Amino acid sequence: MPGKVRPDDLTAHAFDRTGADDDRVRQGPALGEDAAAIDVPAGTLVVSSDPISLAANQAGTLGVAVACNDVAAAGADPAWLTVVCLLPPDAPDAFETVTADLDAAARDHGVAIVGGHSEYVDALDRPILSLTAMGVTERFVPTGGAEPGDRVVIAGPAGLEGTAILAGDFADELAAPTEALDAALTFVDEISVAPAAQILRRDATAMHDPTEGGVAAGLVELAAAAGVGLEIDREAIPIRPETETLCRAADVDPLRIFGSGALLATVPPDAADGRLDELRSAGIESASIGVVTDTGEEIVEIGSERIDEVPEDDLYPLWAGPAERD
Known part of the structure; x- marks a missing residue:
């Protein structure tokens, strides 16, 4: 694999x-x-x-x-x-x-x-x-700097890069509306997180760019790097309708496909609302999606799901072909 x-x-x-x-x-x-x-x-x-x-x-x-x-x-x-x-x-x-x-x-x-x-x-x-x-x-921000009590912030929707890949590499295999496929192809132009990072880096204790394995993998990597746990509200994570549509057609999880275009950050609670206001004023989809915990376990809880190791990306079996997927 x-x-x-x-x-x-x-x-x-x-x-x-x-x-x-x-x-x-x-x-x-x-x-x-x-x-x-x-x-x-x-x-x-x-x-x-x-x-x-x-x-x-x-x-x-x-x-x-x-x-x-x-x-x-x-x-x-x-x-x-x-x-x-x-x-x-x-x-x-x-x-x-x-x-x-x-x-x-x-x-x-x-x-x-x-x-x-x-x-x-x-x-x-x-x-x-x-x-x-x-x-x-002048201020390096690591992945492993999260502190218990920090709020977990996401800037940008989940699965943006993966949605563009689905539309670009697998359009002929997906029973998806043409409008959704056409819109998804444009997502490749939105996967820079530099504007969001420039806003968040002033206060962030940690920042991480989820790529392979998507937002779910990025959260696990962030938790493991800092030796902390994360409690995440799945419903708070922004996901575009086109991503939902194409992921449903491909039978993949929007949180487990290539995630460039979203930036994960942990921010002290007294600074989080101000940074979120700045992100939204800049036209960047963003949300507070959870909190850093100090349970002694490097566990990411996304709703009722508990994840303790980096998940594989759901798109890899699609490249492998139908025989290997079966």
Whole structure:
């Protein structure tokens, strides 16, 4: 099954294998942390890398947004990108299409593409991108900073990226209205969380950009990184009608599909209402969806459901095909 390396394997084989010790590294590899943080003379350099390996539709647009989101969620303004672009040799137009998407998306996000690598690979049947985003901040916000009593805030609706993928990659398989599919394709233009992060980072104790596994996985990662529990009101989480429609057609959970476009944050209770007012004034769908608990268990309760490990993304079986889904 494709997807992220499981947390227990990362703990066993990656987190203690980080090369030379360097006191300038404020945040290195750790469960739930999507970005590294390195102290530099101008402040803290935030660095994050992400692949785009399965979504074929607008891979460059998705890749820039996803990479920049992790930097923004750590409190920095994304400024620079490097891109590794691997291409199938029998798709001669793919490079032109991908680089045009990358350029347009980078301009929209105000980031410069400063380097990378491109090559054709015989084993591929679709482009694979790996992007590294960088930015500088004076206040690094980790995933693992949540404190008991903080309110859990979401900025942006759940499943936005996953809805766009359903419409772009699986439209022919879904018995869904054309209007919903057409609207969902435009969601790829809304998955930047940088505007929300600029508002929340002033007070947030933690911020996290849910990607694979959706909002449900993002909440589990946030709780695990901080060693806390979360009590979440599922009904308070914003979900667009098109997401509900396409997820119902695909028989997937809106909280368990790729979640770029939503930003999770924990905010001290005396600051939460003010930040929510700012988000709404900026036209960003947002809500207070729960509270950080100190129960001694890293458990996320979403309504009546209790989750203690990162769920797999519901879209992966769709890529696997009907035989593997059965």
